[in-house]
Amino acid sequence: MPQPARPRLLLVTDLSYPARGRRYGDEDTWLAARLREEFDLALCHPLDARALAGSFDAVLVRNSGPVLHHQEAWDAFRAHALATGLRVYNPLNGKGDMAGKGYLLDLTAAGYPVIPTVDRAEELHRLPEAPSYAVKPVAGADSIGLEFLPREEVAARLDGGVLAQPRVDFRYEVSFFYVDREFRYALYAPDPGRRWELAPYEATPADLAFAGRFVEWNGLTHGVTRVDACRTRAGELLLVELEDLNPYLSLDLLGEEEREGFVAALKRSLRAFIAQE
Structure with missing residues (x-):
């Protein structure tokens, strides 16, 4: 009896991008190996995404570096995806960093806890x-x-x-990671002067209420979102950035249980995203 076809996934990444304090290539190589357990998967550079995407059921945008470095190609890919109904993960209707940082003005005007x-x-x-x-x-x-x-x-x-x-005088920066609208884990930089050196962070209910407001505001049903915040000297959390395009995940810093939980959640999300009508 023939086996059902596995979903085809194109993972857009730049394995050689020189990110400060972060190993983009290592993270995406590891993640690709795990996603291959359930998807037929290929990797490509962001400059090749438009030409190749039509052969896949969905495109997963991961550690591809800032769009600024290939703005024309990204704009063409985005326009093509919207015109053809290509499934892009994260979906292209996010209101955070994928649309520029103008959302910080909107959130300020609306009274959200943002710088x-x-x-x-x-x-x-x-x-x-x-x-x-x-x-x-x-x-x-x-x-x-x-x-x-x-x-x-x-x-x-x-x-x-x-x-x-x-310029905020803060005690530390902290990031909250979500798959769809479900919190998965948090990391923080204890030393403000060494912001790329992260450690596990135990999020409190108040922390999650803070971060969850921005995930809900963004409105993505499917996708990976990172809510970056800073803790002021007075103890208040303020939003720094809402990363909803290709957030680095720092998976190498997680314990096995958290890492496996994230991978399982991402697989579920991708399957549901591809299967939706």
């Missing part, structure tokens, strides 16, 4: 006083274009394509 953000000189008065301010492109990623400036220099930079935030 206050403006993009116009006439709105600079809305930001609290701080020793310096972070200025970064709306289309930025991986700290590309990030500067720290005194308040008197910020106004001249705000032209609608740049965001400004007060």
Whole structure:
């Protein structure tokens, strides 16, 4: 009796991308091996995704580096996917970093617990006083274009394509990882000066209520989301970034139970995503 066909999955990654403090290639090589247990899978570079995607049931975008490095090819792939109904995971209707950092303005205006953000000189008065301010492109990623400036220099930079935030004095940064809308694990950087050195973090109910608000706001039914936050000196959590395109997962830092739980959840999510009408 013939075996049912296995779903075909194209994993988009850049195995050679030189990420600071993170081994993109190692993570995606390991993850690909685990996904092959249930999917017929191939890997390709983001520059080849549009040409190859039509032969697969879904495209999984993983550690492909910032879109800025291949913006034209990504825009063409995205337009092709939307026009043809190609299944892309994460789905392309996310409201977080996949759409640029303008969501920080929306969340600020809506009163969410986020680092206050403006993009116009006439709105600079809305930001609290701080020793310096972070200025970064709306289309930025991986700290590309990030500067720290005194308040008197910020106004001249705000032209609608740049965001400004007060530089927060925080105790540590923490990331919450979700598959679909289910929390899987959390990691944090105990030393603010060594933000790539992560350790396991025991999330409290209050932490999960915080992170869950942003996952719900984003509205993705399927997908992997990383909610990045900082803990202020006063103990408050503030959103730093809502990564919903290709978040690095730091799977090598997890214990076996957490890692296996994540893989099982991702497989379930991908199967449901591919099977949906």
